[in-house]
Amino acid sequence: MTGGQDDSFPIAVLGASGYAGQVLHALLMHHPRMRPVVVDGRESEASVVAICRDVAAAALALPDEISHTLSDAIAATGVKVVDLSSAQRTAPGVHYGLPELFGAPPADATVVSNPGCYPTATLLALVPLLRAGLVEPAVSVVGSSGTSGAGKALREDLHFSELYGNFFPYAVGRHKHIAEISHHARAEVSFVTQLLPIVRGLGVTAFVRTEHTPAELHACLRDAYADAPWVTVLDAPGDGLGVRHIIGTHQAVLAVGPRKDGGVVPVFGAIDNLMRGAASQALHNLNLWLGLPAGLGLPAPLPHAPAGPPGMARFG
Numbered sequence: 130m131t132g133g134q135d136d137s138f139p140i141a142v143l144g145a146s147g148y149a150g151q152v153l154h155a156l157l158m159h160h161p162r163m164r165p166v167v168v169d170g171r172e173s174e175a176s177v178v179a180i181c182r183d184v185a186a187a188a189l190a191l192p193d194e195i196s197h198t199l200s201d202a203i204a205a206t207g208v209k210v211v212d213l214s215s216a217q218r219t220a221p222g223v224h225y226g227l228p229e230l231f232g233a234p235p236a237d238a239t240v241v242s243n244p245g246c247y248p249t250a251t252l253l254a255l256v257p258l259l260r261a262g263l264v265e266p267a268v269s270v271v272g273s274s275g276t277s278g279a280g281k282a283l284r285e286d287l288h289f290s291e292l293y294g295n296f297f298p299y300a301v302g303r304h305k306h307i308a309e310i311s312h313h314a315r316a317e318v319s320f321v322t323q324l325l326p327i328v329r330g331l332g333v334t335a336f337v338r339t340e341h342t343p344a345e346l347h348a349c350l351r352d353a354y355a356d357a358p359w360v361t362v363l364d365a366p367g368d369g370l371g372v373r374h375i376i377g378t379h380q381a382v383l384a385v386g387p388r389k390d391g392g393v394v395p396v397f398g399a400i401d402n403l404m405r406g407a408a409s410q411a412l413h414n415l416n417l418w419l420g421l422p423a424g425l426g427l428p429a430p431l432p433h434a435p436a437g438p439p440g441m442a443r444f445g
């Protein structure tokens with residue numbers, strides 16, 4: 130459905146007052162073929178469904194339970210739903226919206242589940258290696274994120290006095306992204322997370338066990354993303370994994386580290402959690418789903434590796 134004289138697609142945004150929804154709303158404001166329709170997710174279900182009947186798609190950036198209920202109700206009317214919450218990410222039959230790995234949403238899909246932030250970075254780094262059989266399907270991952278990943282609600286461990294000048298592990302062994310990553314990687318994934326005193330951005334380091342050289346893993350990732358402009362595979366980790374350079378972009382930056390002793394190689398991924406990990410990924414899915422060019426309204430791809438601190442030796 131298009132609407133209005135400007136022939137743009139009206140996109141309902143539920144949760145536009147939250148961190149992910151704010152960013153999606155801003156992207157839609159600048160989109161040449163879509164416009165946001167802000168819908169208060171705290172309205173009654175009947176009101177939400179009534180408003181959403183007139184849109185081309187609804188994006189839900191709400192807490193899991195509410196997202197799931199409203200997703201079912203809106204999708205039942207035939208309106209496309211992109212669910213940014215984690216409610217449906219491993220649900221059977223629901224398209225998992227990580228375009229570089231799982232393709233465009235099928236035209237007849239009713240719901241697209243937008244991947245989580247850590248899973249996006251981790252899966253982009255791991256899945257080509259796992260699919261090619263280059264690494265063992267049992268991987269240890271350390272993820273580090275800024276505070277916006279937890280949303281805007283107040284929490285003791287997120288407040289300035291606790292986190293400024295500090296960092297610490299959180300949700301160890303019980304992070305909700307463990308199941309999502311394992312499911313879509315089709316691998317056994319051990320995943321620990323730490324909270325950093327920054328607002329946006331996250332990095333993951335996956336320690337893969339392999340008989341192959343880092344150069345072979347690097348070549349595999351390069352090939353896998355040769356036609357993926359929003360995935361940069363660096364020549365070496367020191368060439369630009371810092372999150373400062375990718376905040377506000379849709380870019381995922383990957384790198385392969387050196388192997389020292391044994392068969393373990395670190396593989397890195399970094400993204401802006403609110404963009405590639407949430408809002409711009411939702412927009413990427415919407416573009417593909419509505420038959421528009423993939424990059425419409427998205428920040429242009431970074432043609433070169435983002436600038437980073439100099440220094441780490443390339444792998445041999």
Ligand SMILES: NC(=O)c1ccc[n+]([C@@H]2O[C@H](COP(=O)([O-])OP(=O)(O)OC[C@H]3O[C@@H](n4cnc5c(N)ncnc54)[C@H](OP(=O)(O)O)[C@@H]3O)[C@@H](O)[C@H]2O)c1
Binds near residue numbers: 149169189193279
């Ligand atoms: N933050 C990230 O990096 C990120 C990344 C990927 C996915 N996500 C997912 O995206 C969703 C939103 O995350 P967020 O970080 O944007 O959260 P947030 O900043 O806490 O915002 C939550 C939004 O949901 C609304 N909301 C809260 N409780 C509600 C209720 N009971 N009924 C209706 N609406 C309610 C809030 O409205 P009020 O302003 O009225 O409270 C706000 O608009 C979550 O499911 C999260 O897991 C977040």
